[in-house]
Amino acid sequence: MALSAIFLIFFLVMHLLINLLSVFNEGLFNEASHFMGTNPVIQFAMQPVLIFGVVYHFVMGFILEIQNRNARVVSYARNNGAANSTWMSRNMIYSGMFILIFLVIHFIDFWFPEMNTKYILGDMSGMHNGEFRYFEELQHKFVPIWRVALYVMGFVFLALHLLHGFNSAFQSVGANNKYTNGLKGFGKAYAILIPAGFIFIALFHHFNH
């Protein structure tokens, strides 16, 4: 659980950095996208690892939740969870489930069309009408306001998930030492700034197309 989560935390940084290029430099973004989309190491080694990481994480998450629910047969008539723990820590399964719904939509939006173009239609050029298509496609996706709203919601839940998850992952692998307080601060910053970055990109393209 924790190891797959730490892997996803690294992946998110990569993903955000590449997406940020789309805000600052259209050409660079196109080139980075083309590289990521056609490099065999990334496509056939890293991508399967990533997909496995995500699937493993949420499948284990559901198993964990079921086991933990089974560990208490009769529930309390009155329970005051807020007295001793954060809302985020008690609702990881719900923030996670929302992220999963988001991921399904995100795959339908970007991943399936990509796979279709490249491996079913066999067009590996990354071109459309003589120009790189990636930036155009991205901008086009963020025109409808409902999709922007959905992405923003998805990232709000991701922030909630990470506000507990980031530090939880380190505690799970046994790292609780003199660096923990510093790491907690960093974790909070990460959990807010990374999703905020994605939200910024979605809004940016909505208002600048």
Add this chain to the structure above:
Amino acid sequence: MNLTLKIWRQKGANDKGKMVDYKVTDISEHMSFLEMMDVLNEQLIAEGEEPVAFDHDCREGICGMCSMYINGEAHGPDRGITTCQLHMRMFNDGDTITIEPWRAKAFPVIKDLIVDRTSFERIQQAGGYISVNTSGNTQDANAIPISKHAADEAMDAATCIGCGACVATCKNSSAMLFVGAKVSQYALLPQGQVEAADRVKNMVAQMDLEGFGNCTNTGACEVECPKGISLTNIARMNREFLKANLKG
């Protein structure tokens, strides 16, 4: 003060059980919560009813018997205390107080508010010990150099009284704080090294076997623990567990 009590009544392990309302009057704010329960029970006996069964022994916060889930919190609303140390001044005249037993599959109810915590004992038996030569040549523990820091941390872990509040309060009914404390109190000392790897493996295996849930680091246990056992003990156990399994 006058209070309404909503208490879990269950005749025995196989009874379904239900919440029952009671009224108590003229409760002094200086009473402990258990004294208030005594008042209720005397009243019930006078009325010819079955008194509420609850665990207690020392009544001074050291035995860990007085398990009660009060108004949605283990040992009630105060911090760093057991139920016997909870004062009635934490409540107000006219309050309704909900009192339930610890809830966990691994702590089945025996009667009313009494639960069976022998699962903790079986975890302890699985590895919570050290081998000492008792043939008359026992080495004086003071002859073994131990740093002040390690001694302090081991002592802090050893203050766990096995009350089970951590399990009761955990949304996953996880026993990691208890087991983390018991693993740590030996892992930090030279005497604990010989059995270190087997200890953590066996205690964790027994914990899982008993049906406790998995830790998701909500931290609720640390807040509700009457002895202030720290989450660092869980991290230490996780490290010990990884170490033991990597060694094979």
